[in-house]
Amino acid sequence: MSRLQMTVNGQAVDLEIPESRFLSEVLREDLGLTGTKIGCNEAECGICTVLVNGTPVVSCSYPAFKAAGTDVETIEGLSAGGKLHPLQQAFLDHGAVQCGICTSGLIMTSKALLDEKQAAGELPDEAAIKTALKDTYCRCTGYQSVISAIRQASGQDVPPYIPETGAAGFEVGKAQPNPDALAKIRGTAKFTDDYQFPGMLYARTLRAGVPHARIRSIDVSAARALAGVHAVLTHEDVPGRNLHGIVDLDWPVLCADKVRYSGDAVALVATDSEAIAAQALDLIRVDYEELPAVTDAMRAVRPGAPEVHEGRPDGNLL
Numbered sequence: 001m002s003r004l005q006m007t008v009n010g011q012a013v014d015l016e017i018p019e020s021r022f023l024s025e026v027l028r029e030d031l032g033l034t035g036t037k038i039g040c041n042e043a044e045c046g047i048c049t050v051l052v053n054g055t056p057v058v059s060c061s062y063p064a065f066k067a068a069g070t071d072v073e074t075i076e077g078l079s080a081g082g083k084l085h086p087l088q089q090a091f092l093d094h095g096a097v098q099c100g101i102c103t104s105g106l107i108m109t110s111k112a113l114l115d116e117k118q119a120a121g122e123l124p125d126e127a128a129i130k131t132a133l134k135d136t137y138c139r140c141t142g143y144q145s146v147i148s149a150i151r152q153a154s155g156q157d158v159p160p161y162i163p164e165t166g167a168a169g170f171e172v173g174k175a176q177p178n179p180d181a182l183a184k185i186r187g188t189a190k191f192t193d194d195y196q197f198p199g200m201l202y203a204r205t206l207r208a209g210v211p212h213a214r215i216r217s218i219d220v221s222a223a224r225a226l227a228g229v230h231a232v233l234t235h236e237d238v239p240g241r242n243l244h245g246i247v248d249l250d251w252p253v254l255c256a257d258k259v260r261y262s263g264d265a266v267a268l269v270a271t272d273s274e275a276i277a278a279q280a281l282d283l284i285r286v287d288y289e290e291l292p293a294v295t296d297a298m299r300a301v302r303p304g305a306p307e308v309h310e311g312r313p314d315g316n317l318l
Contacts, residue, residue: 006067008033009077020275023067024048024059027074034194035075035104035187039137046136049105050074056112075104075187078111087111088185090149092177094158098140100184100191107185109136110150123154201230204277206267206284208259211295212308213288215257220267222283228272229280250309259288260308 001016008031015030027033027050036059039047043061050059051073052066078085087107090096097103113132117124124132129150130143138146152158165173183189220232235242235256242256243249255264269280292306299305300316308316 002065004064004068006070006072008072009074009080017064019065021064022060023050023052023057023062023064023072026064027059027072028194029196032196033074033076033187034190037101037104037191038193039101039105045102045105046109047102047105049108049136051108051112054112054115056109073108073111075107075185078107079186084185085111086153087114087149090153091146091185092181093152093175094145094149094160095175095178096141096145096149097178097181097184098138100180100189102136102138102140103184104187105136106133106138106146109133110146110153114150114154117154123156124150126151201270201272202274202277203268203270204274204281205265206269206281206286208255208262208264208266208286208288210259210288210290211262211293212291212306213259214291215255215259215266216287216289217285218267218287219285220283222285223267223269223280226271226276226280226283228276229269230272231268231270232280232284233268233270234266 002019004013004015004017004026006013008027013031015026017026017030024036024038027036028038036050037047038060039045041048041060043058046058048058048060049056051057052062053070054073078088084092085107087110091103091107096106109132110129113124113129117128126147129147133143133146148158160175164175180189218234220234223229223232233254235252235254238253241249242253243251244253245251253265254268255266259266266286267281267284269277269284271277271280294300294306294308294316300308305316
């Protein structure tokens with residue numbers, strides 16, 4: 001454990017934390033600032049972006065101690081005084097808030113751009129906005145509403161995409177913000193991963209890691225012996241029928257004798273922390289007999305193709 005001192009949203013922070021922690025973990029778990037969301041957790045999607053001394057960083061891979069002595073700003077800090085930041089208001093006005101997972105990352109990345117342009121006495125054009133957002137992914141909006149919101153927040157005149165037609169005193173024909181958008185732009189909206197409870201356990205799943213294989217054995221003894229592990233579950237622990245599926249019940253909850261794609265679930269652990277969960281997964285030993293993989297749709301339907309689901313009259317066709 002080491003001491004970390006920094007400023008977060010204008011407040012001094014002094015913590016004793018493990019040296020291995022990332023900034024996102026400190027913000028979310030130690031400080032309760034869950035407005036910073038986690039998307040990929042691999043520094044690829046930009047959803048976890050915060051500002052460190054005004055520079056956008058992906059906090060999921062940013063070592064916490066690298067932020068020692070710096071000013072860190074998160075989405076919660078933009079409206080700390082109760083008044084929305086122009087970016088937050090513009091995201092509301094232009095419907096740039098959809099599911100909300102990426103909203104805080106988009107807004108914080110955009111704030112860094114606007115601060116930079118304002119210091120230079122410039123307005124961001126569409127090309128500059130697209131460049132700034134190129135590493136911050138959004139699957140809902142298509143980005144056009146986000147671009148319009150950023151332009152409005154910078155002081156540019158951006159007409160509504162659909163002209164308002166409603167008469168005075170009536171709401172029909174006028175744009176309406178999403179009911180939950182305000183919480184999302186403030187960083188107060190809670191998603192499943194944002195909740196913490198006393199005595200809460202952390203679960204992780206061991207995936208197959210191979211596309212097609214027969215399971216010879218699963219050894220979980222070392223994982224069960226690890227301190228902080230409360231349960232290690234395999235197919236033997238699944239009550240009732242060990243199958244689920246959308247159309248046919250053909251997908252094992254936890255694989256027993258065979259895996260049919262790399263993401264098949266083989267075992268599940270429940271532990272005191274995410275770090276212990278990761279250690280427990282590393283201790284599980286699965287002995288596979290690898291089988292020929294089916295990686296091409298055309299080859300999958302040819303006579304003699306490896307059978308992924310044995311016994312189907314139509315071979316690999318579902």
